[in-house]
Amino acid sequence: MTAPVRKIISQSTVDGPGNRTAIFLQGCNIRCSYCHNPETQAMEDAEASERTVPEVVEEIRKSIPFIRGITVSGGECMLRAEWLKELFTAVRHLSDETGHFLTCLIDSNGTVPFSSHRPLMDVCDGVMLDVKAWDSVIYQRLTQSANNRIVKDNLTWLLQEDKLTEVRIVCVPEMVDVEVILNNIAQIYGFIGKSAPIKLIRFRPHGVIGALSAYPVTSEEAMNHYISIAESLHLPVRKG
Amino acid sequence: MADIYSIVTSQKLSYEQKVVALAHAAEDTLSVLPMPERTKFYFAQGVICNLNEGNAPYRPRYIMPDYQKAVKDGVKFLELAPPQDFDELLTFLQVLYRHVPSITTYPVFLGDLDKLIEPFIVGLSDSEVKRKLRNFLIYLDRTITDSFCHANLGPEATRAGRLIMEVDCELAQAVPNLTLKYDPSITPDAFAEQAIYTSLCVANPAICNDPLNAKTYDRYGISSCYNILPIGGGSYTLTRIVLPRLAAMTNDKKEFLETLLPEAMLCMADYMSARIRFIVEKSGFFESHFLVKEGFVSRERFVAMFGLVGLAEAANHFAPEGKKYGSDAEADDIAEQIMDAITEFVNQYECPYCDIANHHLLLHAQVGIDTDYGITSGIRIPVGDEPESIYDHLRHSSRFHRYIPTGCSDILPFDITGKQNPAAVLDIIKGAFSLGQKYIAFYASDSDLVRITGYLVKRSEIEKWNKGETVLQNTTQLGAPTYASAHLANRKVRGV
Ligand code: SF4
Numbered sequence: 001m002t003a004p005v006r007k008i009i010s011q012s013t014v015d016g017p018g019n020r021t022a023i024f025l026q027g028c029n030i031r032c033s034y035c036h037n038p039e040t041q042a043m044e045d046a047e048a049s050e051r052t053v054p055e056v057v058e059e060i061r062k063s064i065p066f067i068r069g070i071t072v073s074g075g076e077c078m079l080r081a082e083w084l085k086e087l088f089t090a091v092r093h094l095s096d097e098t099g100h101f102l103t104c105l106i107d108s109n110g111t112v113p114f115s116s117h118r119p120l121m122d123v124c125d126g127v128m129l130d131v132k133a134w135d136s137v138i139y140q141r142l143t144q145s146a147n148n149r150i151v152k153d154n155l156t157w158l159l160q161e162d163k164l165t166e167v168r169i170v171c172v173p174e175m176v177d178v179e180v181i182l183n184n185i186a187q188i189y190g191f192i193g194k195s196a197p198i199k200l201i202r203f204r205p206h207g208v209i210g211a212l213s214a215y216p217v218t219s220e221e222a223m224n225h226y227i228s229i230a231e232s233l234h235l236p237v238r239k240g
Numbered sequence: 241m242a243d244i245y246s247i248v249t250s251q252k253l254s255y256e257q258k259v260v261a262l263a264h265a266a267e268d269t270l271s272v273l274p275m276p277e278r279t280k281f282y283f284a285q286g287v288i289c290n291l292n293e294g295n296a297p298y299r300p301r302y303i304m305p306d307y308q309k310a311v312k313d314g315v316k317f318l319e320l321a322p323p324q325d326f327d328e329l330l331t332f333l334q335v336l337y338r339h340v341p342s343i344t345t346y347p348v349f350l351g352d353l354d355k356l357i358e359p360f361i362v363g364l365s366d367s368e369v370k371r372k373l374r375n376f377l378i379y380l381d382r383t384i385t386d387s388f389c390h391a392n393l394g395p396e397a398t399r400a401g402r403l404i405m406e407v408d409c410e411l412a413q414a415v416p417n418l419t420l421k422y423d424p425s426i427t428p429d430a431f432a433e434q435a436i437y438t439s440l441c442v443a444n445p446a447i448c449n450d451p452l453n454a455k456t457y458d459r460y461g462i463s464s465c466y467n468i469l470p471i472g473g474g475s476y477t478l479t480r481i482v483l484p485r486l487a488a489m490t491n492d493k494k495e496f497l498e499t500l501l502p503e504a505m506l507c508m509a510d511y512m513s514a515r516i517r518f519i520v521e522k523s524g525f526f527e528s529h530f531l532v533k534e535g536f537v538s539r540e541r542f543v544a545m546f547g548l549v550g551l552a553e554a555a556n557h558f559a560p561e562g563k564k565y566g567s568d569a570e571a572d573d574i575a576e577q578i579m580d581a582i583t584e585f586v587n588q589y590e591c592p593y594c595d596i597a598n599h600h601l602l603l604h605a606q607v608g609i610d611t612d613y614g615i616t617s618g619i620r621i622p623v624g625d626e627p628e629s630i631y632d633h634l635r636h637s638s639r640f641h642r643y644i645p646t647g648c649s650d651i652l653p654f655d656i657t658g659k660q661n662p663a664a665v666l667d668i669i670k671g672a673f674s675l676g677q678k679y680i681a682f683y684a685s686d687s688d689l690v691r692i693t694g695y696l697v698k699r700s701e702i703e704k705w706n707k708g709e710t711v712l713q714n715t716t717q718l719g720a721p722t723y724a725s726a727h728l729a730n731r732k733v734r735g736v
Contacts, residue, residue, distance in 0.1 A: 011668075013660070013665075018663045018667045019663075063631060064671075066634070066671035067667060240660075
């Protein structure tokens with residue numbers, strides 16, 4: 001089995017905790033207007049190459065012992081759930097073989113239900129989940145995708161299963177209902193009695209070709225405002 | 241004498257710098273060390289270099305007093321009773337530091353500062369401690385006007401260590417250098433991450449592989465430019481062999497390894513032995529100095545550092561055309577042969593008065609001096625030849641660090657985004673240390689403080705010096721030409 005690998009970054013500090021090797025798969029099922037990697041949206045692209053799991057594992061091996069794990073991102077990597085399961089299983093074997101433990105994380109837009117991929121989740125250490133909007137109309141406008149019910153289900157399910165590594169919110173004033181998202185997350189955290197870190201990401205138009213390409217960088221004041229809301233809700237939050 | 245006249249009349253040297261330069265000039269009028277013909281030859285060729293240690297040594301080059309003992313017992317010679325509170329401790333240390341001799345005339349080792357301070361700050365608030373520490377550190381920076389001065393932290397996390405780093409972050413000074421002794425089984429991640437964050441702000445502290453370096457002696461400290469030396473002792477001398485200049489004498493690797501290198505090493509080792517004998521037998525240091533008399537250092541705990549520099553260029557000289565140390569196995573294998581030959585030599589050569597080193601000289605990866613054109617520090621990879629991947633770079637270091645007991649290090653400029661994820665930098669350090677890398681220093685690529693070869697200088701001070709103004713720090717004078725000649729601005733910046 002192969003998957004279209006767009007690129008592998010052996011040393012990444014922005015794709016989860018610590019230093020990680022990040023693998024980017026080609027293809028996304030939604031169209032965010034602030035997407036920073038629009039070139040990864042098409043399901044096929046000449047720049048991406050079909051790679052087998054053993055090939056990718058050999059790339060990962062070169063980063064040992066300098067990383068604490070890998071992160072698979074996209075596009076949307078959950079569109080290749082079977083391949084992911086095979087990769088994570090192979091990485092577990094690599095950990096056993098080298099004695100250097102590696103965690104396997106998924107970076108996802110949450111449009112594929114994780115609960116229907118149990119075997120994958122058994123070998124996955126956690127998910128960094130994008131919550132792009134709470135209101136479904138806002139979500140639709142932002143992503144050109146029908147609705148975000150699955151994203152919300154995923155949030156709850158992953159939290160319950162202790163697989164929610166981080167929630168990510170890209171903050172674009174007026175375009176994203178950041179406050180509503182934070183309020184709802186706080187309710188869910190309270191209801192389930194668990195929590196996960198929240199990363200508020202400042203929107204920057206650099207590299208964006210979608211509808212928000214002419215939008216300004218989110219101001220420092222706006223970011224601080226969101227942070228203070230999150231803090232008042234007792235959410236574990238940080239700026240990214 | 242022209243030299244002395246130019247020292248006296250210089251407008252670039254500060255008053256203190258003139259006094260030191262004049263003392264040097266006076267010492268160099270003596271010739272008390274034997275200089276056989278071949279030794280003289282290798283000196284003249286610049287193959288052996290005594291790093292301006294002077295012709296009649298009257299104190300060991302690096303002294304590592306047992307400050308813990310001094311604080312406990314007091315110092316009779318200085319009429320200092322054991323300190324009873326934090327203020328007394330800081331005054332005690334200020335006075336004692338002032339009287340520790342060294343090659344630079346300034347103390348090169350300030351002790352395990354966190355451990356010295358920790359018992360004295362119980363019951364004081366953070367802000368009170370920081371206010372006093374700030375004054376203490378400013379005093380050190382402005383009076384020890386030479387960056388070859390080092391204080392140690394860790395491996396345990398302490399409140400004192402945390403506060404020292406916080407104050408260091410605010411002050412952004414070149415003195416003292418700090419090193420965190422890091423042991424992943426002792427040092428909590430949060431403490432190590434604070435150290436990394438601090439380092440990305442002010443290029444301090446460096447991180448030392450504690451479990452590996454602790455094997456060298458029973459108690460070690462880091463002094464000057466990353467020297468790993470026994471506490472309660474130090475190093476009599478540091479003399480170095482400049483490998484590329486020796487390699488330039490032949491194109492035949494066999495001749496180099498079997499004739500030239502052994503001969504030059506023997507000359508250098510004999511010269512070092514003569515220096516040691518003079519210090520111990522003639523200079524009177526071990527009979528008269530209060531540090532010895534009161535047991536803060538002892539002769540049995542001194543070593544001698546056999547320095548080497550430019551392994552890269554020497555290996556490249558004998559490597560096939562286009563093959564380079566750091567990225568090609570052919571050149572690396574030759575470097576390994578050279579290191580094996582040097583190691584074999586020092587392991588069989590017996591030198592006097594080096595009890596703690598089993599009567600052997602100990603290898604040191606000397607970091608270079610301002611007049612080294614085209615010669616890379618110790619065993620480092622030349623600027624510009626660094627491997628694309630930082631992982632390969634660190635694997636390479638590990639392979640060569642294992643040869644060097646008394647100090648070797650890598651200096652990496654990191655992209656400023658590292659500040660947002662010190663944990664990622666820590667992962668890289670953990671990986672490198674697990675492979676045998678011994679010592680890593682880094683700074684953010686946008687920092688005013690930059691590491692030259694081991695010591696820190698401010699880019700802004702270099703600019704002043706280059707314009708002909710006097711500067712406070714001696715090391716700015718060394719750093720300015722080195723920063724340019726060694727192309728340090730071109731060091732490969734590591735993105736994180
Ligand atoms: S989920 Fe959105 S931001 Fe992420 S790759 Fe797809 S379109 Fe781009």
